Amino acid sequence: MTYITKPQLHHPLLKPNALGFTRRDYEGSVSTLCAGCGHDSISAAIIQACYELDLPPHRIAKLSGIGCSSKTPDYFLGNSHGFNTVHGRMPSVLTGANLANRDLIYLGVSGDGDSASIGLGQFAHSIRRGVNMLYIVENNGVYGLTKGQFSATSDKGSKSKKGVINHDAGIDLVSLALQMGATFVARSFSGDKAQLVPLIKAALSHRGAAFIDCVSPCVQFNNHAGSTKSYDYVREHNEAVNRMDVIPHRDTITVDYAPGETVPVTQHDGSVLQLHKLAEHYDPSDRVGALAYLQSRQALGEIVTGLLFLDPEARDLHENLGTVDAPLNSLTERELTPGAAALAKLNASLR
Amino acid sequence: MPLEAVNDFVVKFANVNGSGSASANGMFAKAILRMGVPVAARNIFPSNIQGLPTWFEVRITEAGHLGRRGGVDLMVAMNPQTWDRDVAEIEPGGYLFYDSTKPLPAAKFRDDITVVGVPLTAMCNAAYQLPRERQLFKNIIYVGALAALLDIELAVIETLLAEQFAGKDRLIAANVAALHMGRDYVAENLTPLRLRVRRADKVGDRIYVEGNAAAALGAVYGGATVCAWYPITPSTSLAEAFTGYCEDLRIEPGTDKARYAIVQAEDEIASIGIVIGAGWNGARAFTATSGPGISLMTEFIGLSYFAEIPAVIFDVQRGGPSTGMPTRTQQADLLAAAYAGHGDSKHPLLLPADPGECFEMGGLAFDLADRLQTTIFVMLDLDIGMNEWLTKPFEWDDARKLDRGKVMTYDDLESGRDFGRYLEVDGDGIPYRTYPGTHPTKGGYFTRGTSRNPYARYSEEGSVYVGNMERLLRKFDTARSLVPAPIRRDAKRATRDGVIFFGSSTPAVHEALDDLEHRGLHLDALRVRAFPFPDEVFAFIAAHDRVFVIEQNRDGQLRSLLINEGDVDPSRLTAVLHYDGTPITARFIAGTVQGLMADRTPIHEAAE
Ligand SMILES: Cc1ncc(C[n+]2csc(CCOP(=O)(O)OP(=O)(O)O)c2C)c(N)n1
Ligand code: SF4
Ligand SMILES: [Mg+2]
Numbered sequence: 001m002t003y004i005t006k007p008q009l010h011h012p013l014l015k016p017n018a019l020g021f022t023r024r025d026y027e028g029s030v031s032t033l034c035a036g037c038g039h040d041s042i043s044a045a046i047i048q049a050c051y052e053l054d055l056p057p058h059r060i061a062k063l064s065g066i067g068c069s070s071k072t073p074d075y076f077l078g079n080s081h082g083f084n085t086v087h088g089r090m091p092s093v094l095t096g097a098n099l100a101n102r103d104l105i106y107l108g109v110s111g112d113g114d115s116a117s118i119g120l121g122q123f124a125h126s127i128r129r130g131v132n133m134l135y136i137v138e139n140n141g142v143y144g145l146t147k148g149q150f151s152a153t154s155d156k157g158s159k160s161k162k163g164v165i166n167h168d169a170g171i172d173l174v175s176l177a178l179q180m181g182a183t184f185v186a187r188s189f190s191g192d193k194a195q196l197v198p199l200i201k202a203a204l205s206h207r208g209a210a211f212i213d214c215v216s217p218c219v220q221f222n223n224h225a226g227s228t229k230s231y232d233y234v235r236e237h238n239e240a241v242n243r244m245d246v247i248p249h250r251d252t253i254t255v256d257y258a259p260g261e262t263v264p265v266t267q268h269d270g271s272v273l274q275l276h277k278l279a280e281h282y283d284p285s286d287r288v289g290a291l292a293y294l295q296s297r298q299a300l301g302e303i304v305t306g307l308l309f310l311d312p313e314a315r316d317l318h319e320n321l322g323t324v325d326a327p328l329n330s331l332t333e334r335e336l337t338p339g340a341a342a343l344a345k346l347n348a349s350l351r
Numbered sequence: 352m353p354l355e356a357v358n359d360f361v362v363k364f365a366n367v368n369g370s371g372s373a374s375a376n377g378m379f380a381k382a383i384l385r386m387g388v389p390v391a392a393r394n395i396f397p398s399n400i401q402g403l404p405t406w407f408e409v410r411i412t413e414a415g416h417l418g419r420r421g422g423v424d425l426m427v428a429m430n431p432q433t434w435d436r437d438v439a440e441i442e443p444g445g446y447l448f449y450d451s452t453k454p455l456p457a458a459k460f461r462d463d464i465t466v467v468g469v470p471l472t473a474m475c476n477a478a479y480q481l482p483r484e485r486q487l488f489k490n491i492i493y494v495g496a497l498a499a500l501l502d503i504e505l506a507v508i509e510t511l512l513a514e515q516f517a518g519k520d521r522l523i524a525a526n527v528a529a530l531h532m533g534r535d536y537v538a539e540n541l542t543p544l545r546l547r548v549r550r551a552d553k554v555g556d557r558i559y560v561e562g563n564a565a566a567a568l569g570a571v572y573g574g575a576t577v578c579a580w581y582p583i584t585p586s587t588s589l590a591e592a593f594t595g596y597c598e599d600l601r602i603e604p605g606t607d608k609a610r611y612a613i614v615q616a617e618d619e620i621a622s623i624g625i626v627i628g629a630g631w632n633g634a635r636a637f638t639a640t641s642g643p644g645i646s647l648m649t650e651f652i653g654l655s656y657f658a659e660i661p662a663v664i665f666d667v668q669r670g671g672p673s674t675g676m677p678t679r680t681q682q683a684d685l686l687a688a689a690y691a692g693h694g695d696s697k698h699p700l701l702l703p704a705d706p707g708e709c710f711e712m713g714g715l716a717f718d719l720a721d722r723l724q725t726t727i728f729v730m731l732d733l734d735i736g737m738n739e740w741l742t743k744p745f746e747w748d749d750a751r752k753l754d755r756g757k758v759m760t761y762d763d764l765e766s767g768r769d770f771g772r773y774l775e776v777d778g779d780g781i782p783y784r785t786y787p788g789t790h791p792t793k794g795g796y797f798t799r800g801t802s803r804n805p806y807a808r809y810s811e812e813g814s815v816y817v818g819n820m821e822r823l824l825r826k827f828d829t830a831r832s833l834v835p836a837p838i839r840r841d842a843k844r845a846t847r848d849g850v851i852f853f854g855s856s857t858p859a860v861h862e863a864l865d866d867l868e869h870r871g872l873h874l875d876a877l878r879v880r881a882f883p884f885p886d887e888v889f890a891f892i893a894a895h896d897r898v899f900v901i902e903q904n905r906d907g908q909l910r911s912l913l914i915n916e917g918d919v920d921p922s923r924l925t926a927v928l929h930y931d932g933t934p935i936t937a938r939f940i941a942g943t944v945q946g947l948m949a950d951r952t953p954i955h956e957a958a959e
Binding site: 029082084086092098125324329332342347 | 614
């Protein structure tokens with residue numbers, strides 16, 4: 001890895017948000033990724049989304065696996081606790097962290113190798129359990145950090161930089177997330193900030209397992225002709241089914257849209273998603289329809305992006321387990337240790 | 352001569368698993384216990400749900416020897432499949448109890464034993480219509496017959512039946528009738544054996560409980576709130592017991608909500624991942640598993656060492672490997688657990704000897720994990736974990752606080768205290784940590800295995816790496832002083848011979864030492880209760896010319912650990928190994944040690 005020093009991300013507006021934080025307060029260390037790497041754009045979008053949502057940075061826990069993508073949590077939210085875990089196992093660590101303290105916001109960052117190969121099982125199981133989190137896969141179709149091998153999301157027939165054709169079927173994480181019961185599913189493109197930032201904001205406000213598959217070109221190993229994850233290919237084949245504005249619950253809705261084109265969806269926390277339809281028949285509340293649509297467009301080589309599915313009434317793991325409202329990590333011996341009298345009773349029952 | 356004994360003999364039941372014998376056999380053992388006579392009972396069962404041979408061995412021991420003795424005085428042979436080996440196992444002069452419905456050729460018996468036949472099948476067929484009833488009541492009938500043969504008080508068994516089926520009067524009556532059927536047959540047709548149970552008062556206030564349940568209760572008292580696990584014999588009942596105890600003891604009054612979270616994960620990797628995530632975030636978390644699970648967890652266990660994250664693993668050991676002997680006991684994960692991980696790593700192990708210690712160490716493990724910010728193993732085995740043992744009652748001091756270790760709070764950070772996640776502050780190798788979400792601008796850090804400096808900032812400097820590794824060694828040294836100390840038992844006479852042992856071998860070793868002493872062989876003994884080994888362990892080795900290290904595995908794993916960690920001359924440590932999957936016996940230990948002492952002259956002369 002070469003270490004490329006880059007200036008800290010500066011925004012022209014160092015305007016504080018409602019909490020008094022500027023965008024700078026949501027930034028992290030200087031990125032060491034290759035110049036032009038899609039992953040850096042996603043980091044910028046995360047910074048923007050958290051800033052715009054007025055989230056206290058320290059109340060977000062960011063977890064990742066291993067890969068270039070998984071290194072990025074170091075490059076945003078520098079005041080948040082982060083955990084670079086082991087390859088493919090971020091979902092379980094995030095699940096445990098979430099169980100320990102239900103009051104934080106959990107952001108899991110992973111790569112396509114991390115989530116679709118070694119970590120496919122944990123990806124699927126964390127979603128089917130309804131862990132309250134935003135799970136982002138920064139999907140470049142290759143293992144960036146180990147220098148360009150095909151990953152399991154590489155499309156069949158796509159060509160590596162060395163000219164090798166991939167004969168294996170690609171895994172579509174979006175379809176899998178839908179099947180596993182994710183209650184917020186989106187796809188986006190690192191090069192489309194206007195689409196990505198609202199999706200991240202909506203996903204962070206969602207209660208339940210939110211998944212974003214973000215195509216994120218690897219300029220080093222997968223940005224050539226013949227790749228289906230290059231900037232050019234994605235721009236040409238990107239079919240956005242909708243666009244979205246996120247209105248936090250405390251803001252009144254001021255924007256007016258022509259009726260019929262815009263669907264407002266209220267999330268559990270009171271925030272409202274204003275969905276503007278682009279594909280006429282696409283209905284993001286229909287899980288089965290979404291799966292069928294994705295399959296049919298994928299067969300044509302299209303990359304469907306936007307908010308693909310949302311269940312605003314989702315339950316999460318804590319609700320399923322019936323855990324107390326207080327974070328488990330805040331309980332003390334008073335609540336946890338049943339005491340000597342209870343033990344005496346137990347002893348008596350064991351004689 | 353038929354064997355004669357009062358309150359000191361071994362009964363073994365040979366059954367087919369899935370036949371409902373377990374609860375009848377358990378009642379047999381418990382009845383003797385209720386008569387004030389200690390028992391040690393052990394299941395030997397197959398990895399199967401129905402149809403394979405299973406054994407239940409009950410040692411009746413007024414003297415309180417709770418280990419396995421070895422040998423069988425009375426065989427209750429209820430399984431035709433294993434008849435020959437069961438009959439062969441009986442001690443000369445012993446007894447064979449069998450179902451005499453079908454006549455067997457004389458060659459099927461031995462002439463140096465007493466044979467007691469009861470036509471159980473015929474009696475059942477006459478009394479019951481349904482096949483399931485015939486099967487289940489047959490077990491109760493033989494308990495009734497054995498009670499009469501051995502002088503076990505029938506009223507005690509009736510009380511146990513009433514407790515077991517409380518509220519179901521019809522079932523109680525039916526069982527009592529079956530019990531009487533067995534007793535009456537013996538009264539009318541047979542004479543009692545010369546093996547007798549006689550009421551005593553040797554049980555005291557001890558309780559009778561499985562190690563897995565005790566360890567789970569320890570986790571409840573130790574403040575564990577997150578449990579993630581994947582089913583594997585013999586650890587499954589630990590997670591299940593934790594669930595049961597939490598449902599009773601950890602419900603928030605008023606809301607009925609759970610003060611715990613239990614996840615049956617998709618595998619052991621996810622289990623330990625969940626535990627580490629919860630530990631990182633300040634909750635007390637554990638998993639329960641066995642050897643194959645440890646193998647899968649190894650990468651994460653290594654991470655917890657380097658990233659310094661508290662975690663507790665209950666390893667209920669069994670015979671290896673995955674397709675090995677899942678229902679047989681061994682102490683064969685010591686090395687795998689002690690050095691789990693890649694790169695240089697090592698982890699404290701707690702080595703309970705009975706369910707009482709499973710409870711104590713189960714609770715202590717969470718304090719140690721938080722204090723040392725690392726994975727703590729509690730090493731049970733199938734023998735302790737899945738058998739009920741007579742053990743001292745559980746105790747808890749209500750004044751005891753959970754030791755959450757070195758955690759910086761909002762106020763600490765606010766007061767300007769210097770926070771470096773991996774910074775040595777107190778000279779004990781243990782840094783301070785913060786829980787995520789504590790302070791808006793201070794105390795946040797990015798967690799990585801290594802490649803970071805004391806302030807958790809990215810660094811690939813060699814000297815920074817080495818500094819960190821040295822601090823981790825100091826921390827491990829601190830652990831040495833915090834883990835349970837070994838327990839020493841000195842011989843009645845000064846000796847240069849010693850034994851070292853641990854875990855479920857303990858009662859058998861004590862009995863063997865008594866036995867050896869009667870034969871004039873004196874040995875000092877040291878029971879190791881934890882790794883890293885406190886200094887006393889090496890002092891003990893140094894003070895003896897020859898030390899027998901007794902353990903239940905093939906490769907002498909404790910011996911290897913001792914040699915490796917203490918730079919001990921291997922020739923000083925003689926391995927005594929038992930690893931056929933059954934619990935070690937006192938006879939095996941005494942016999943082996945006596946043999947080794949006879950044919951080996953000490954290498955280190957006392958004068959040296
Ligand atoms: C257990 C294990 N196996 C292999 C590796 C080596 N490894 C590091 S990153 C990586 C692939 C990462 O690919 P991806 O998740 O797509 O991330 P990217 O670099 O493309 O963003 C691999 C195989 C590892 N760290 N751990
Ligand atoms: S190798 Fe690829 S994925 Fe990794 S930083 Fe460079 S461009 Fe990004
Ligand atoms: Mg990748």
